[in-house]
Ligand SMILES: Nc1ncnc2c1ncn2[C@@H]1O[C@H](COP(=O)(O)OP(=O)(O)OP(=O)(O)O)[C@@H](O)[C@H]1O
């Protein structure tokens with residue numbers, strides 16, 4: 001089975017979202033090219049999830065336009081697939097049954113089952129197809145959620161802090177997996193994260209959200225080919241710029257050296 | 262503890278496990294056995310007349326008598342039939358209305374307060390009205406059973422669906438489910454345990470209302486047997502009818518429990 005998708009572009013123009021009087025997002029302009037990996041970085045509560053949900057059509061903008069692949073998003077968008085912060089698996093279904101939720105409706109049962117198993121194999125979960133969500137670890141559950149999203153063959157893969165609840169080691173493995181799957185499928189990825197290093201490791205561009213109400217404060221191109229090692233020296237400056245933008249300034253190793261002299 | 266002691270303990274375990282499983286059964290049976298013995302002693306002591314307190318065995322005799330002339334089966338069959346039809350109607354309506362109220366805030370706003378008000382009416386208050394409107398045939402009895410079954414099912418399902426796991430519902434929507442698909446694949450399975458507890462409560466309440474209906478106006482059924490034997494002073498038949506009602510109620514609940522276990526086996 002090939003896992004290639006037709007990557008879709010995303011275009012946000014003057015996008016705003018208010019909940020009653022509470023304006024959360026305003027004037028967001030962002031063009032995401034097909035196949036690009038963009039990380040959305042911002043403080044907790046600034047509206048990252050809201051922005052991601054608007055791209056997927058789970059929430060609608062109160063101003064501006066959200067377009068995927070050139071079409072206005074007016075409801076749940078079939079070209080998008082979301083992985084949430086929690087796995088959100090249906091506890092009464094097996095892992096294969098959960099992945100089947102991402103497959104096109106109306107497939108004959110045997111085809112659906114075979115396809116679910118293949119997607120599970122893509123996330124290294126062959127052999128766990130018949131397990132129930134409660135029988136597997138948090139990392140495995142989150143990988144199942146990723147398989148469910150991939151089964152939709154999304155033009156845009158929307159990831160809302162998908163690794164935040166995982167332990168450090170599992171998180172590294174999941175990052176590698178997402179990197180690998182993105183490279184092979186070519187899909188566009190919008191990744192919401194709190195983690196500057198994760199953004200620098202996976203993304204082509206990092207969008208820093210900030211202000212009140214939240215807007216785009218900085219957009220940074222990340223140099224070098226993926227997969228990257230976030231310890232690469234040329235990333236150090238970007239790293240401190242992003243951390244400063246998030247309100248937690250750190251001195252780079254270079255600055256520290258100069259200081260010591 | 263020594264090693265051999267530990268080994269002995271391990272070896273002993275298979276022998277003690279089955280015995281332990283029987284202990285609760287024996288414990289549960291001990292009290293009824295004591296009651297039956299006390300009943301036998303009291304009945305044969307001469308302190309009470311046989312009409313007031315027949316000995317346990319004469320209850321069995323009554324059972325055999327009525328079973329022999331076939332009238333017992335007629336009473337049981339008509340009661341079971343009333344419960345099944347009434348329960349199906351009441352639970353079915355409770356399910357539909359409960360789902361509508363649970364899923365749609367609009368329907369909830371219009372319908373829920375009125376149903377809550379109806380629920381406040383003590384059930385037996387309906388009887389004269391039902392007799393007046395529906396006559397003395399099967400209609401009022403089945404309707405009363407349906408009323409009894411309706412409320413527990415309606416209440417549990419409307420509450421459960423209104424509070425269905427929002428995260429899972431959102432996943433369903435994000436993966437393209439809407440309307441009936443969302444209800445059938447996500448919402449109903451996620452509230453299945455609540456649905457079953459509502460159905461079991463509804464069935465139990467159906468039996469309760471059946472007895473009320475048959476006590477008041479009927480010429481057949483176990484409730485009729487209760488009132489008829491009271492009038493004729495046949496305490497043995499009266500006690501037998503009580504035991505039969507308990508047995509049938511428990512049997513129905515156990516059957517529904519089996520279905521529940523099968524359906525929910527993937528939920529644990
Ligand atoms: N349905 C809603 N109704 C009212 N306010 C909402 C709703 N959803 C989000 N908000 C508000 O919008 C703001 C942004 O929420 P959002 O979940 O998008 O933040 P976030 O950046 O994803 O935060 P976190 O990093 O903690 O996940 C918050 O102030 C929140 O209170």
Ligand SMILES: [Mg+2]
Pocket residue numbers: 048049050160
């Ligand atoms: Mg969020």
